[in-house]
Amino acid sequence: MTRAYSESYLSDAKDRLSQCFDYLINDCGMKADWTASIFLSSGYAEQFERGNPAILAGMSGIELARAVVEATYQKKKLPEPGYAEGLSPAYWAGWALAEYQWFSGKRFKDIFEHTKLSDIITMYSVYHEMDISKFIETMDEKCATVLPECRLKKLRESRGLSQAELSKISGVSLRSIQMYEQRVNDIDKAQAQTIYKLSRVIGCAMEDLLETPME
Secondary structure (H helix, E strand, O other): OOOOOOHHHHHHHHHHHHHHHHHHHHHOOOOHHHHHHHHHHOOHHHHHHHOOHHHHOOOOHHHHHHHHHHHHHOOOOOOOOOOOOOOOHHHHHHHHHHHHHHHHOOOHHHHHHHOOHHHHHHOHHHHOOOOHHHHHHHHHHHHOOOOOOOHHHHHHHHOOOOHHHHHHHHOOOHHHHHHHHOOOOOHHHOOHHHHHHHHHHHOOOHHHHOOOOOO
């Protein structure tokens, strides 16, 4: 496999992503899956995948985190980084994930569709003392699972609507629709008003948009 960037950059890549996730989750108090969501939507995940040296080696993990937030929140005051002893589960998750993305060549979007960042963090207790190859094997198994098509995407496309059209007519932000369809955000946890707006435009019952509707 031809990888997006040289292995000589891998150590830097792992350091940047681990610092970024650790800072956003532990210092800024962001939820893990929201951290993954803004990393994807900011455009920096794609640049990371491509091995942009300005991202991998040209900025620190803290600078990357602040750039991600600025791209998604615009102006938002962030705290100074803390200096806790030892490596946190969030730090390890970023380190391991950077290695897996480089090794597998998969997009972060596709990885997070199969395994949420919060779930990767919970893997710390079992895998952090193991050789990284064990984590890679487990992630390969998770990513090999065939996921059913998102209901929102399936129904939207059956009505001949683009994401942008659905957003404009419903009043639900384009980014929210993208995050639901990518399964970065769980539509089952969306506000009832959001699901109502989408269902009205698509012409379906609200429960038809849920991934796990109540019996």
